[in-house]
Amino acid sequence: MDQIKTGELIRSLRMKNKLTQKQLAEQINVSDKAVSKWETGKGCPDISLLTELAEVFQIDLQTILNGEIDQKESETGNMKKLKFYVCPDCGNVITSTSEANISCCGKKLSALDARKAEENEKLSIEDMHGEWYISSKHSMTKDHYISFVAYVNDSTAMIFKQYPEWNLQISLPFYRSGRIIWYCTKCGLLYQDIRRPNDRKDSK
Numbered sequence: 001m002d003q004i005k006t007g008e009l010i011r012s013l014r015m016k017n018k019l020t021q022k023q024l025a026e027q028i029n030v031s032d033k034a035v036s037k038w039e040t041g042k043g044c045p046d047i048s049l050l051t052e053l054a055e056v057f058q059i060d061l062q063t064i065l066n067g068e069i070d071q072k073e074s075e076t077g078n079m080k081k082l083k084f085y086v087c088p089d090c091g092n093v094i095t096s097t098s099e100a101n102i103s104c105c106g107k108k109l110s111a112l113d114a115r116k117a118e119e120n121e122k123l124s125i126e127d128m129h130g131e132w133y134i135s136s137k138h139s140m141t142k143d144h145y146i147s148f149v150a151y152v153n154d155s156t157a158m159i160f161k162q163y164p165e166w167n168l169q170i171s172l173p174f175y176r177s178g179r180i181i182w183y184c185t186k187c188g189l190l191y192q193d194i195r196r197p198n199d200r201k202d203s204k
Contacts, residue, residue: 003044005067011039013057028052055177055193060154082152083111086183093148093159093183112189114181122192123149123168123180132194134170134180141165144186153178 014024014035021039022032028049037043045053045064054061058081085094087104094102094109102109117123126133138146142164150159151172160170177195184190 001044001065002067003038004041006044006064007039007041009064009067010035010045010053013059014039017057024056027056055179058179082150082157084114084150084181084183084189085109085111086147091147093161095157095159112183114189114191117190117192121187121190123182125180125192125194127174128171130174131171132174134168134172136168138168138184140168145184147183147185149180149182151178151180 014021019027020032021035025032025035030049034043034045038045050061050064054064081097083096083098083100085096085102085104086092087094087107087109089105089107092104094104096102096111102111123134123136123138126135132151134149136146140146140162145164145166146162146168148159148161149168149170150157152158156178158172160172162168177193179191179193181189181191
């Protein structure tokens with residue numbers, strides 16, 4: 001690992017994701033001084049932190065090790081970079097893996113910015129006989145409900161459409177790790193990361 005190149009990449013990705021050094025540090029449980037040290041090339045992340053950094057930035061581990069983003073991946077996009085658009089008129093859900101001009105019902109749509117769910121906002125995710133079982137006590141009224149839930153990892157994306165007055169209950173294959181993303185008609189787009197219990201953490 002070239003600590004200069006990796007440091008420059010971490011800084012670039014942190015700024016692209018609009019994170020301060022402190023915010024990035026909090027997500028991976030290190031000090032902001034450690035992040036500063038990496039970004040200035042005076043040190044490099046411990047190998048145990050590389051997977052978490054890759055997940056925060058939604059890139060693959062090899063990219064962190066190489067210290068640069070593969071141009072082909074950057075141009076073509078991948079599932080980790082999936083962007084979500086929701087039409088305010090009809091509720092249509094549209095996705096793209098890279099920048100795109102998206103319109104619906106005669107209106108140009110902007111990609112939604114996902115924010116990390118607070119503890120009291122997270123969905124309940126359990127291991128149920130080899131599947132992830134996802135549920136929530138979230139309000140599901142006509143005026144306030146979760147309209148879709150998506151699972152995303154580097155090569156896979158699954159979207160589960162939800163409707164008012166439904167109970168939110170979803171089962172999906174027991175993948176090693178990934179990100180759950182959902183859209184609330186009042187709170188916007190949220191996410192939480194999931195990992196299998198034998199990983200260092202099972203959720204973030």
